[in-house]
Amino acid sequence: MLVLGIETSCDETSMAIYDSKEGIKGSIISSQIDLHKKFGGVVPEIASRNHLLKLEEIFLSLLNEAKIDKKDIDLIGVTNAPGLIGSLFVGVAFAKGLAYGLKKPLIPVNHLAAHTLSCEIENPSLKPPYLSFIISGGHTHIYKVDDAYNFYLLSHTVDDAVGECFDKVAKMMNLPYPGGPEIERLALQGDENKIKFPVALKNSVNFSFSGLKTAVLNVLEKNEYSIEDVAASFQFSIFNNFINKLDKIIDKYKLRKITVSGGVSANSYLRNKLSSYYQKKGIELFFPSKRLCTDNGDMIAYTAYKFFRKRKFMGVKETAYDVMPD
Numbered sequence: 245m246l247v248l249g250i251e252t253s254c255d256e257t258s259m260a261i262y263d264s265k266e267g268i269k270g271s272i273i274s275s276q277i278d279l280h281k282k283f284g285g286v287v288p289e290i291a292s293r294n295h296l297l298k299l300e301e302i303f304l305s306l307l308n309e310a311k312i313d314k315k316d317i318d319l320i321g322v323t324n325a326p327g328l329i330g331s332l333f334v335g336v337a338f339a340k341g342l343a344y345g346l347k348k349p350l351i352p353v354n355h356l357a358a359h360t361l362s363c364e365i366e367n368p369s370l371k372p373p374y375l376s377f378i379i380s381g382g383h384t385h386i387y388k389v390d391d392a393y394n395f396y397l398l399s400h401t402v403d404d405a406v407g408e409c410f411d412k413v414a415k416m417m418n419l420p421y422p423g424g425p426e427i428e429r430l431a432l433q434g435d436e437n438k439i440k441f442p443v444a445l446k447n448s449v450n451f452s453f454s455g456l457k458t459a460v461l462n463v464l465e466k467n468e469y470s471i472e473d474v475a476a477s478f479q480f481s482i483f484n485n486f487i488n489k490l491d492k493i494i495d496k497y498k499l500r501k502i503t504v505s506g507g508v509s510a511n512s513y514l515r516n517k518l519s520s521y522y523q524k525k526g527i528e529l530f531f532p533s534k535r536l537c538t539d540n541g542d543m544i545a546y547t548a549y550k551f552f553r554k555r556k557f558m559g560v561k562e563t564a565y566d567v568m569p570d
């Protein structure tokens with residue numbers, strides 16, 4: 245079975261072909277970062293207009309790369325929610341047109357489920373039940389995923405998402421968008437034990453990053469420490485926040501496998517720190533390769549394939565957020 249995945253929920257226009265026998269046959273990720281950089285963040289109107297400009301070109305290049313004809317596609321999956329509404333509309337409209345024209349079924353795919361399943365694409369032995377820890381620009385969520393791929397939300401942020409916190413702290417340091425990779429780079433030269441930043445809601449499973457942001461701002465305004473030390477100490481506090489919540493959930497649900505996905509999971513410092521911490525506890529962590537940490541069509545195609553027997557198809561009259569995918 246050949247599945248086309250379409251992703252346009254934020255600032256990446258991406259499509260991929262997943263072959264149920266051979267895996268990913270082709271994948272294109274076109275990032276709009278350069279268009280948004282000068283505004284210090286993603287501008288929704290610019291994002292949706294540029295998805296519209298790119299989709300057809302990416303589709304044709306993808307067919308070429310995967311060496312298939314459009315008639316060979318058996319199933320189409322498209323990100324349906326959550327995301328920027330205008331950007332989702334563009335991807336969904338393109339997918340519906342294609343599905344209607346090719347007379348193929350269309351599956352609405354939940355972006356968060358897809359980030360979770362991105363960890364399975366390169367780890368074929370990984371099967372639920374597991375915990376899914378999603379750390380992106382829009383979300384900081386922990387789900388329990390059962391063996392029928394039902395998702396149960398166990399923890400979430402009560403204010404900023406962790407990626408958003410990286411981006412805002414980077415902005416305070418006059419670093420460009422997206423801030424995550426910039427802070428990671430600076431932190432390599434800093435001392436993570438220099439400043440003790442807080443872990444919020446210590447007795448709760450939920451996250452909060454607004455106090456951390458203010459604490460970083462206060463330290464930067466005093467100008468006592470190098471920004472390298474601030475970046476390293478900030479990252480260490482993010483790690484401490486993560487294990488404070490994950491440990492409580494692991495104790496309660498007794499699951500020994502955790503997937504860690506979304507843009508922030510590309511951070512090598514956090515990957516290494518979390519892996520060695522949980523290895524000592526006998527818990528297995530699964531990350532996507534770095535290319536699949538940020539938004540991509542691969543995870544949408546794969547999730548559409550995994551869900552197509554049990555999920556609702558999308559009709560021509562439905563649009564983004566109309567059909568809740570899980």
Ligand code: KG4
Nearest residue numbers: 380381382407422424425507508511538539
């Ligand atoms: O998953 P994603 O591409 O988009 C959303 O669905 O939100 O995540 C984007 C987020 C941004 O906030 C970006 O700063 C963060 O992921 N990010 C990182 C790193 N690379 C991307 N954060 C920390 N370290 C990184 N290396």
Ligand code: ZN
Nearest residue numbers: 359380538539
């Ligand atoms: Zn995402």
